[in-house]
Amino acid sequence: MTNKLKLQVYHGVEASVNAYIFSDGQSTVLVDCLRNSAEARLLAQKIKEEGKLFTHILITHGHPDHYTGMNVLKQEFPDVKIVVNTQEIKNDIIGFSSWMESVGWLEKEPALKPKSESNPLGFDYQELIEVLERNELRLVEGSILELNSNYSSAECAHLTTIYSEDLNAFFANDFCYNVVHPWLAIEKQSIANWKNQLAEFSKTLAFVDPAVYPGHGQPGTIAMFDDMAKYITDFEEVVANATSRSEAMEKMQSLYPEYAQADFLLVYSVNEFVRG
Numbered sequence: 001m002t003n004k005l006k007l008q009v010y011h012g013v014e015a016s017v018n019a020y021i022f023s024d025g026q027s028t029v030l031v032d033c034l035r036n037s038a039e040a041r042l043l044a045q046k047i048k049e050e051g052k053l054f055t056h057i058l059i060t061h062g063h064p065d066h067y068t069g070m071n072v073l074k075q076e077f078p079d080v081k082i083v084v085n086t087q088e089i090k091n092d093i094i095g096f097s098s099w100m101e102s103v104g105w106l107e108k109e110p111a112l113k114p115k116s117e118s119n120p121l122g123f124d125y126q127e128l129i130e131v132l133e134r135n136e137l138r139l140v141e142g143s144i145l146e147l148n149s150n151y152s153s154a155e156c157a158h159l160t161t162i163y164s165e166d167l168n169a170f171f172a173n174d175f176c177y178n179v180v181h182p183w184l185a186i187e188k189q190s191i192a193n194w195k196n197q198l199a200e201f202s203k204t205l206a207f208v209d210p211a212v213y214p215g216h217g218q219p220g221t222i223a224m225f226d227d228m229a230k231y232i233t234d235f236e237e238v239v240a241n242a243t244s245r246s247e248a249m250e251k252m253q254s255l256y257p258e259y260a261q262a263d264f265l266l267v268y269s270v271n272e273f274v275r276g
């Protein structure tokens with residue numbers, strides 16, 4: 001086993017989203033690439049400072065807080081491969097970007113508008129995003145990142161988690177938000193699946209007891225799965241009983257006063273379930 005694998009966590013500002021930089025003696029792999037191009041430029045600088053061969057950007061799932069920076073990174077590093085673990089995730093990314101363009105959300109990030117007949121200079125998602133053939137990414141010196149996307153729809157329709165034996169670290173991706181309000185503007189069935197999967201992680205990972213890295217917020221331990229499940233249960237209760245959106249917002253913020261992104265992620269989640 002190699003123990004040369006090094007991890008740097010890059011905590012993005014917008015949406016409190018994380019990017020993860022893995023390096024060995026010779027190469028670098030990036031997991032996710034932040035919510036906007038300005039922050040992605042700082043991330044690119046960090047990767048340049050590593051001074052290694054930058055081989056892959058893995059996008060874990062089709063939400064823009066995890067992939068908007070990819071155009072900047074691709075321009076800074078033309079040879080890097082942008083990869084996803086399954087075709088479904090590639091489809092999610094293309095679907096989300098097409099939708100964002102249709103509602104005007106890409107006006108701030110015009111380079112991410114999909115390439116089309118009317119926009120031949122747009123981002124060529126089909127061409128530039130590759131689907132991996134095996135559920136793993138390998139660094140040049142042999143360290144392996146084990147990928148798993150075999151989950152039911154939860155925070156997103158398709159999510160990828162990563163386990164590194166070298167680091168004994170589990171990257172729960174958006175199954176976990178640590179002290180950040182999670183995105184819960186999703187179907188009730190997906191919320192149920194999400195809680196089931198958290199219980200499953202608690203059980204199956206107890207023995208190896210890895211460090212747990214969330215999609216948003218600071219790393220922690222496997223206790224994060226129970227904390228996350230409790231938050232979701234509290235949210236379900238609050239939105240079921242609230243008579244107004246502002247009441248639900250207040251209640252959640254009083255239960256979780258130190259949680260970030262109330263004005264963005266929590267607002268959308270509450271609005272999905274509470275009318276008026």
Ligand SMILES: [Zn+2]
Binds near residue numbers: 065174216
């Ligand atoms: Zn996210």
